[in-house]
Amino acid sequence: MESEVPDVLGYSYEEATDILQKAGYKIQTHFTGLSFQRPFSEKTRILRQRLVEEKNVELTIGYEFYPNPI
Numbered sequence: 001m002e003s004e005v006p007d008v009l010g011y012s013y014e015e016a017t018d019i020l021q022k023a024g025y026k027i028q029t030h031f032t033g034l035s036f037q038r039p040f041s042e043k044t045r046i047l048r049q050r051l052v053e054e055k056n057v058e059l060t061i062g063y064e065f066y067p068n069p070i
Helices: 013-022
Strands: 026-031 044-053 056-063
Touching: 013 026, 013 044, 013 056
Parallel strands: 026 056
Antiparallel strands: 044 056
């Protein structure tokens, strides 16, 4: 019987990857915005998750707070 992918929407990146890895999934990540200009230590949240293939999940990650663009 096939198990469902754990729902990690809204979780922090660290929490989500821990849950998915313990459930046996490999993880691919995509960031919104300009992630290369921001430290990864800033708070992030999972905005989207998608099963790419069996035991392989793609996560779209966004930063929780954005600096004032002005």
